[in-house]
Amino acid sequence: MIQIGRFELDPELRTLNGRSGRVRIGARAFDILMYLATSRGRLVTKDELIRHVWPDTIVEENNLQVHLSALRKALGADRNLIVTLTGRGYQLAGHFTRAQETTAAQTARNARVPRRIIGDLPAQVGELYGRENVIQEITDLLPRARAVTLVGAGGIGKTCLASAVARCLADQFADGVHFAGLAPHANTPAVLGAVAHACGLACSGGTMSAVQIAAALAEKRCLLVLDNAEHVIDVVADLAEALTRFSPELRLLTTSREPLRVAAESVYQVKPLEAPASDAQCQEVLAHSSVRLFLQRARALQPGFGDDAASIALVGEVCRRLDGVPLAIELAAARAATLGIDGLHRRLDDRLNILTGGRRTALPRHRTLRATFDWSYALLDPVARTVFRRVGQLGGTFHIEDACTIAANDEITPTLVMTSIIELVEKSLLGVEFEGPVTRYRLPESTRAYAREKLRDEGEGDDQVAGQRVSGSRGSRSARQWPSLAPNMVFA
Known part of the structure; x- marks a missing residue:
């Protein structure tokens, strides 16, 4: 324990404690404070500090300034202990010493196991901008939920979030964190083999079954991260059911473009980063x-x-x-x-x-x-692919009625269109918005561009689809008739 002004810095538990309890600071801010403290008043240059805190990443000085600002804010009245020497660097001022551990801290340290992460956890590349609250929400959710699935579109940052959460929670699991990347595996034996390998399990008879993996982990207090599950969703769902049934102390964190749909699952929707309004200064x-x-x-x-x-x-x-x-x-x-x-x-x-x-x-x-869209598109069934291509012609938000008007024909009924819209939402290709009883759908701009490209690739040009929409409105499946197929749906 290191005493810094009115605060105690615990290098092992990675906590900063004030008189009123634990002070929440980010991992980077903690690393900065720890390095300054262990330098014992020595001047630390900006470049030295950046190399220590971001050893494998190229970052700018403003990143360092952001974390130093947050750190000074957390220190409150003791903020002046961090001294900036313009053009030279930083140093921690004042008298700071190794403090005597409290009984509670000694107990926690004795009970604590070494920080362990097992498996090929991806390296964190750069800062996760705007994700601090998201990481906190997921780490708060996992102790309460047996299985948490991070769901979102391709490229939204699910793997980075799962890796960050795993690092944050590593100390809380006596039997460590196991990370299994499922992207290269396309069948049941390969998926289960990858999970068993990540967990350090071996079976003399070949690949372990889902039940065998769950039984082997039944007494373990560990976090298992299954990354990129959407293309093997049925296999992962069966494994999740077995794990949550046989392993009460295990926590499962999965990333996928669609939910597992298992009993113990809590779904966390990963949203995009905030973007400025068109009139922002x-x-x-x-x-x-x-x-x-x-x-x-x-x-x-x-x-x-x-x-x-x-x-x-x-x-x-x-x-x-x-x-x-x-x-x-x-x-x-x-x-x-x-x-x-x-x-x-x-x-x-x-x-x-x-x-x-x-x-x-x-x-x-x-x-x-x-390629990101190709991966999702390949997971759709043929009807959903057709509906996806056709609704790409709809700009902004649209209703289910609009989708039926533009996508239904003699082969694809309005009911199949509605089923496909549900699939597109579940697979994170289509956004959904609720305005009271009315539901609207939205294709993000990049997704719409991909849908239109696929439409052209299939020989369905804009004029052809538009002509189909006009002729369809005069046919037996007119837009006026479609709501009767789903009497509980509300159309604007």
Whole structure:
């Protein structure tokens, strides 16, 4: 325990405690304070501090300033203990010593097991902008829920969130954290084999069954993270049922583009990053997490990028048109570093061809924007694919009636259209909004661009679909008749 002013810094439990209890600070802020404290008053340069706190990431000085500001705010009256020496660095002032541990702290330390993470937990690349509250909500939910599924569109950041939560909670699980990436596995034996391997389990007779895995973990207090489950959703659902039935102390955290739909599941919808309004002023634009992510990624490739108000306004517009999706924003930032923000903005209608060149170490479906959609599109049944392509012609929000008007024909009934709309919502391709009793649906701009591209690929041009809509309104399945197929639905 290290005494800093009126606070106690616990390096083992990674906590900062004041007179009124624990003070909540972020992991980066804790690392900064810990490094300054262990330097024992020595001047620490800005570059040294950044190298220590972000060892594998290129970040800007403003990242450090944000965390130092948060840290000073947390210290309150003792904020002046962190001294800035302009142009030189930082140091922790005052007298600070190793404090005697309280009985409670000693008990906690004796009961505590080493921090353990088992499996190939992805490295955290850069800062998770705007996700602090999300991480806190998920970490608060997991102790209460046996199984939590992070659900959201491709590229929304589910894997990054799951990894961050796993690191935050590692100390709370005596038997560690197990991470299994399921993206490369496409059948039951491969999935169960990957999970067993991540958990350190072996079976002499070959692949373990879901029940055998659950039985082997029955007495374990551990966190199991299953990443990218949507393409093997049935296998993962069966495993989740077995784990929650046989392993009362185990907690399951799954990432997927659709829910598992099992009894013990709590679904957490991962939302996009905040994007600025079209009339936002420069400082307002800079305050949004999507813009901060864009600028950080662009400036890592091109220092000094976007320093003027006009460029910041265009960055805000790009982030808004990309619907705040982190992967799309990162891909766009990489292109803006070479095309310039104006060049990127003018070519954004061709985003599926422009937004390529993701990290070489990323999963193949995260290297281009089109590949992200290809992965989701391949998981749809043929009818849902057709409905998806056709509703891509609907701009803004629309009602189920509009979807039936544009997508139904002699082969696809309005009932099948409604079933497909449900599937598209569940698989995170279609957004849903509620206004009282009325339900509206929305395709994000990038998703709509992909749907229209697939429509053209299938030889269904805009004119053909529009003609179908006109002829359909005169046929036996007119828009006036469709509501009778679902009498409990409300149409605007």
